[in-house]
Amino acid sequence: MAYLELKNVSKSFGSGKDKVEVLSNINLSIEEGEFVAIVGFTGSGKTTLINLINGLEFPDEGEVLLQGKPITGPGPDRGVVFQNYSLLPWLTVRQNVKLAVDEVYPSKSKEEKDTLIEKYVEMVHLTHAIDKKPAELSGGMRQRVSVARALAMSPKMLLMDEPLSALDALTRGTLQEEIVNIWSEDKKTCLLITNDVDEGVVMADRIIPLNPGPQASLGPDFKVNLPRPRVIAEINKLDEYKHLRNEVLEYLIEVGLSRKSEESNQYELPDLKPVMPGRIKWGIRKKSEKQKFF
Numbered sequence: 001m002a003y004l005e006l007k008n009v010s011k012s013f014g015s016g017k018d019k020v021e022v023l024s025n026i027n028l029s030i031e032e033g034e035f036v037a038i039v040g041f042t043g044s045g046k047t048t049l050i051n052l053i054n055g056l057e058f059p060d061e062g063e064v065l066l067q068g069k070p071i072t073g074p075g076p077d078r079g080v081v082f083q084n085y086s087l088l089p090w091l092t093v094r095q096n097v098k099l100a101v102d103e104v105y106p107s108k109s110k111e112e113k114d115t116l117i118e119k120y121v122e123m124v125h126l127t128h129a130i131d132k133k134p135a136e137l138s139g140g141m142r143q144r145v146s147v148a149r150a151l152a153m154s155p156k157m158l159l160m161d162e163p164l165s166a167l168d169a170l171t172r173g174t175l176q177e178e179i180v181n182i183w184s185e186d187k188k189t190c191l192l193i194t195n196d197v198d199e200g201v202v203m204a205d206r207i208i209p210l211n212p213g214p215q216a217s218l219g220p221d222f223k224v225n226l227p228r229p230r231v232i233a234e235i236n237k238l239d240e241y242k243h244l245r246n247e248v249l250e251y252l253i254e255v256g257l258s259r260k261s262e263e264s265n266q267y268e269l270p271d272l273k274p275v276m277p278g279r280i281k282w283g284i285r286k287k288s289e290k291q292k293f294f
């Protein structure tokens with residue numbers, strides 16, 4: 001049985017002439033431990049899709065099943081990392097992460113909770129900033145807190161809604177690496193929503209395009225069979241990488257153009273960057289080297 005399954009899911013908002021049919025006939029199946037990236041056009045319904053899985057929204061038609069059971073609301077089995085960090089500004093890093101720990105482990109002692117908080121703050125390399133408030137942190141550091149808070153709930157599944165899109169390229173690369181490391185060590189099931197094709201190729205086992213809305217549907221699966229750990233400078237040279245990247249890009253361009261010719265809407269393509277040799281080695285750089293980046 002798949003860990004997460006969406007069966008013929010459709011979702012719209014509003015009614016009458018104001019009705020927006022956002023998602024149409026979505027079928028998605030994610031196995032336990034799998035890392036799936038959904039690459040979508042701006043406004044195509046990516047957040048709506050995450051909200052359906054998180055249990056913040058419910059489908060008009062179809063079913064959203066977690067381990068075979070319908071999702072009835074948010075739960076500790078799904079940790080969410082949002083694009084905008086969503087940290088409480090008056091609380092420190094420790095206190096922000098503690099909120100999640102308190103919610104999921106109300107009966108643990110203070111010492112046990114502290115150990116958990118410190119473990120996850122350390123995992124995202126923020127021990128030195130544990131008593132700082134969000135205003136004293138950079139964007140990348142805030143996003144790390146957001147990742148630590150999601151992880152501290154020990155969710156079986158990590159849902160990430162464009163978590164890195166506001167970050168500069170270097171911070172983004174470092175955090176991509178950290179998330180992949182955590183995924184591979186903790187054996188979580190991950191769903192990443194991104195508008196960056198390269199991010200999907202570097203991080204995921206499978207890329208699925210979300211076609212432009214309204215009535216957005218999922219495109220075909222693109223399997224990422226590149227070896228892990230993925231070293232950008234090395235995978236850039238592989239024909240398989242170039243081929244896969246081109247296939248996804250061609251698909252997105254084609255589907256974007258055909259939608260554009262059908263309607264007057266402008267569709268903004270997901271991020272397409274030229275292939276460049278990078279310097280980041282996924283999962284094999286030493287901690288001391290990582291510290292240089294923040």
Ligand SMILES: Nc1ncnc2c1ncn2[C@@H]1O[C@H](COP(=O)(O)OP(=O)(O)OP(=O)(O)O)[C@@H](O)[C@H]1O
Nearest residue numbers: 013014020022040041042043044045046047048049
């Ligand atoms: N609660 C809501 N009520 C009405 N319309 C909504 C609601 N939530 C989303 N929509 C509409 O659904 C469409 C898809 O929105 P959604 O935020 O899911 O897209 P997205 O792909 O995440 O967007 P972006 O790329 O800008 O982050 C948009 O047209 C939006 O206006």
